[in-house]
Amino acid sequence: MNAPMSTVARFTDSVEEGRRVLRFQGDLTLPRLGVLPNRLDRLKGRDFTIDLSGVGRMDTIGAWLVHRTARERGGKIVGADPALTTLLQQVERADQPVKVRPDPPAPFQRVLDQLGSATVEAGRTFVGLLGFFGGMLISIGAIIRQPRRFRLNAVVQRFEVVGVHAFGIIGLMSFLVGIVIAQQGAVQLRQFGAEVFTVNLIGRSSIKELGVLMTAIMVAGRSGSSFAAQLGSMKLAEEVDAMRTIGVSPMEALVLPRVFATVLMMPLLSFYAAIVAIVGGGIFCWISLDIPPVTFVQRIREVVPRTDLWQLLVKAPVFGLIISLAGCFQGMQVKSDAEEVGLRTTTAVVQAIFLVIVLDAFFAVFFTEIGWL
Amino acid sequence: MSDEGEIVIEVHGLSNSFGEAVIHDGLDLEVKRGEIIGVVGGSGTGKSVMMRSIIGLQRPDSGEVRVFGEPMLDRDDAALQPIRKRWGILFQGAALFSTLTVAENVQVPLREFYPRLSEKLLDEIAAYKIVMVGLSPDAGPKYPAELSGGMRKRAGIARALALDPELLFLDEPTAGLDPIGAAAFDQLIVELRERLGLTVFLITHDLDTLYTICDRVAVLADRKVIAVGTIPELLALDHEWIQEYFRGPRGRAAEEAMEAEEARTGETNGGTER
Numbered sequence: 001m002n003a004p005m006s007t008v009a010r011f012t013d014s015v016e017e018g019r020r021v022l023r024f025q026g027d028l029t030l031p032r033l034g035v036l037p038n039r040l041d042r043l044k045g046r047d048f049t050i051d052l053s054g055v056g057r058m059d060t061i062g063a064w065l066v067h068r069t070a071r072e073r074g075g076k077i078v079g080a081d082p083a084l085t086t087l088l089q090q091v092e093r094a095d096q097p098v099k100v101r102p103d104p105p106a107p108f109q110r111v112l113d114q115l116g117s118a119t120v121e122a123g124r125t126f127v128g129l130l131g132f133f134g135g136m137l138i139s140i141g142a143i144i145r146q147p148r149r150f151r152l153n154a155v156v157q158r159f160e161v162v163g164v165h166a167f168g169i170i171g172l173m174s175f176l177v178g179i180v181i182a183q184q185g186a187v188q189l190r191q192f193g194a195e196v197f198t199v200n201l202i203g204r205s206s207i208k209e210l211g212v213l214m215t216a217i218m219v220a221g222r223s224g225s226s227f228a229a230q231l232g233s234m235k236l237a238e239e240v241d242a243m244r245t246i247g248v249s250p251m252e253a254l255v256l257p258r259v260f261a262t263v264l265m266m267p268l269l270s271f272y273a274a275i276v277a278i279v280g281g282g283i284f285c286w287i288s289l290d291i292p293p294v295t296f297v298q299r300i301r302e303v304v305p306r307t308d309l310w311q312l313l314v315k316a317p318v319f320g321l322i323i324s325l326a327g328c329f330q331g332m333q334v335k336s337d338a339e340e341v342g343l344r345t346t347t348a349v350v351q352a353i354f355l356v357i358v359l360d361a362f363f364a365v366f367f368t369e370i371g372w373l
Numbered sequence: 374m375s376d377e378g379e380i381v382i383e384v385h386g387l388s389n390s391f392g393e394a395v396i397h398d399g400l401d402l403e404v405k406r407g408e409i410i411g412v413v414g415g416s417g418t419g420k421s422v423m424m425r426s427i428i429g430l431q432r433p434d435s436g437e438v439r440v441f442g443e444p445m446l447d448r449d450d451a452a453l454q455p456i457r458k459r460w461g462i463l464f465q466g467a468a469l470f471s472t473l474t475v476a477e478n479v480q481v482p483l484r485e486f487y488p489r490l491s492e493k494l495l496d497e498i499a500a501y502k503i504v505m506v507g508l509s510p511d512a513g514p515k516y517p518a519e520l521s522g523g524m525r526k527r528a529g530i531a532r533a534l535a536l537d538p539e540l541l542f543l544d545e546p547t548a549g550l551d552p553i554g555a556a557a558f559d560q561l562i563v564e565l566r567e568r569l570g571l572t573v574f575l576i577t578h579d580l581d582t583l584y585t586i587c588d589r590v591a592v593l594a595d596r597k598v599i600a601v602g603t604i605p606e607l608l609a610l611d612h613e614w615i616q617e618y619f620r621g622p623r624g625r626a627a628e629e630a631m632e633a634e635e636a637r638t639g640e641t642n643g644g645t646e647r
Binding site: 041064086094 | 458471472474476487489490491493494496497498499500501502503504505510511513514516517518519534536537564567568569
């Protein structure tokens with residue numbers, strides 16, 4: 001190995017004594033290869049004599065190129081010193097048929113395959129979610145029989161994360177939504193000279209729909225996603241399995257505190273959101289429509305029936321249940337890798353928001369039917 | 374190699390701390406070209422942190438780190454790129470990219486640093502590397518999640534070896550491998566060192582690995598490298614932890630196995646003197 005250092009790998013192609021001779025020179029190492037692999041690929045002919053006597057250093061990639069040329073073109077390797085020979089042998093030993101890429105399925109088959117697995121997956125999710133809900137009810141039953149197993153600390157901790165930490169962002173969002181409704185409503189109602197009904201619009205829409213719906217969306221984005229990601233990572237790190245073997249039920253220790261906390265926090269957050277939205281709308285009315293706060297509050301009390309508040313208080317816990325169930329369920333489904341945690345988290349949020357909006361429509365019809373207009 | 378005796382890794386006065394906890398305090402270490410250096414130390418003595426400081430993942434509080442004679446600290450990314458080309462790293466948990474197949478994982482460094490290599494050659498390189506580290510030939514298209522812990526480790530080694538690096542960092546490479554696999558791995562490292570003049574920085578608790586392949590062993594304790602040398606040299610030192618480590622039942626078993634092997638082959642595996 002006395003060849004000068006830092007020499008680019010190259011080869012000459014000549015005919016000597018009736019045989020094609022490939023004479024390699026320089027360092028056959030990855031940084032020095034340059035265009036040599038491409039030149040080798042373009043080479044035509046067979047039965048070469050491959051002369052390595054001019055080679056300085058060689059790494060396994062250089063050895064592979066030499067070995068491959070010799071194997072594919074029926075070449076004979078000469079002039080390799082012992083170190084190069086052992087390296088070539090090492091590469092030769094590693095030369096086995098290896099599958100590098102997965103087999104690509106036929107296009108039509110792939111579409112069918114995807115359609116089939118999507119259908120099966122949808123069915124599995126539905127059944128799984130039902131099963132999960134059932135499992136949770138069983139755990140609740142167990143806790144009712146043995147109240148000592150209720151994990152108060154965990155629940156209170158979740159109160160803080162789901163509820164208290166969300167106050168700022170939900171307040172800000174609701175405040176702005178209140179202003180937007182007031183402003184848009186005022187512009188439209190002004191055309192009929194009915195600006196004063198802006199108060200009705202703000203009061204009823206905030207309490208009945210917007211407070212709870214916006215809160216549900218925010219909680220799904222904040223907490224539903226974090227439930228899925230937390231539980232998913234715990235599944236990956238085998239924490240959930242460890243828990244089971246110690247005799248701790250993951251349902252009781254992980255899922256129930258999150259579900260309880262979300263179910264209890266949703267009505268509080270929704271009510272808070274509705275009030276802040278009304279405050280935002282009220283401030284707009286005061287500044288822009290010259291309705292003083294005292295009048296505004298009085299009007300709100302007149303136009304908002306108590307049933308609107310009952311609607312909020314009925315819907316909010318149900319939405320909370322859906323959000324936390326979807327989050328925990330998706331998290332517990334994680335099996336393989338980090339990418340799945342991401343996918344499951346997305347699914348949890350999408351599922352939660354979708355179900356919340358579908359249910360909200362049902363609630364609207366239901367409440368109208370029972371006369372809570 | 375003409376540059377025998379050159380210092381590949383040079384750590385001087387390294388100090389690391391996390392909040393109140395001081396991990397390293399004025400740590401020094403030199404690694405020569407072509408040697409296999411084993412790093413041992415009790416749990417929590419900062420072996421992995423030292424490796425992370427050397428490869429630039431952990432910013433030390435103070436100290437100097439040079440790899441291939443180049444300073445590693447306070448350099449911009451572009452300046453470190455040529456150095457990264459010359460090393461391969463195996464992390465403790467293998468750290469395979471979970472969205473890529475094993476073969477694609479092996480190809481990542483090749484694609485990054487040598488974009489001109491043809492797809493065909495990339496596939497061939499991935500294929501022989503996979504076989505070389507002892508993975509089964511059908512492992513190429515599998516995703517890391519489909520592999521067992523030991524197979525993941527091998528795939529990680531294949532990726533670390535993708536560029537045929539001059540310097541290899543291995544964080545507990547044989548942990549989680551079966552004894553046969555671990556012995557084959559030791560063999561692979563020794564072979565590669567002989568063929569390619571590899572320098573290996575090896576964190577391990579595997580006493581067999583320490584005895585069979587390491588030229589020198591660095592002992593981390595009391596926030597410093599307290600001793601570097603061949604195992605006989607370390608055994609001559611009067612330090613409680615070192616004595617306990619190498620003289621314990623496991624240490625003795627490994628030593629006996631080593632002696633038996635030497636007696637059988639009739640050659641000694643003498644390490645480089647410090």
